[in-house]
Amino acid sequence: MKKGYIPRLTAFNAFSGYASRLHSLKGWHFFEQRWARVAAVSVIALLSLCLLGYGIWLLQLERGSRAVAHGELDAATEYYSSAERPFRSVLGRLFPEHYSRAVFPKIAVLYNRGKIGDVAVELERATTRAPSLAERPEFGFWSGNVLLRRALEATDSEIIIKHLYAAAAHYRKALEAAPDDWDVKYNYELVQHVLAEQEAEKAKEESKMKSILERIRTITEPAPKEPPPPEKQG
Secondary structure (H helix, E strand, C coil): CCCCCCHHHHCCCHHHHHHHHHHHHHHHHHHHHHHHHHHHHHHHHHHHHHHHHHHHHHHHHHHHHHHHCCHHHHHHHHHHHHHHHHHCCCCCHHHHHHHHHHHHHHHHHHHHHCCHHHHHHHHHHHHHHHHHHHHHHHHHHHHHHHHHHHHHHHCHHHHHHHHHHHHHHHHHHHHHCCCCHHHHHHHHHHHHHHHHHHHHHHCCCCCCHHHHHHHHHHCCCCCCCCCCCCCCCC
């Protein structure tokens, strides 16, 4: 038996080599399992935080909507500002649809509070954070409303016409994106009607002025001189 197979294995320390290798594989497997558990727990914790944050965000939107329904516009502004806050970084560009659900209701509240300057600032800021919002009908609608309000507040006729044409352009763009939006359609037709009346009045004034100038020319134009009588001869 001493010269058999088993003694030869013992003599070459075969069992001890196998044992050490088995032990190393067992240790690596342990660490691999531990890393997998840590990674799984981390992923679950991260998803839980994301879902919690999303739930809080939806709650802020709901609170803002309820505050508007009860006429609490100051509180509504605060709720929508809280819902908008996460999108002030790169998230606004990555999730413009979600960003719009917070920023445009906030703009509507500010407009109803008469804060036209703040509305203009918010519109510019929103398109800076998420440029794609400039193509949305809400952006055209509120931009048109700001320009229409500025036209109503202006006293210089040229500034009024300038704001009205700019408002009409924004309404037209919004109407192309949302042809069934009756608020946009009504405001666009209103501005177009005012501009048409203004153009008709302008043409009437120009025609009147032209008629007056023609009469002035007729009155003030010097009569042609009569030739002098011929001199008598002899």
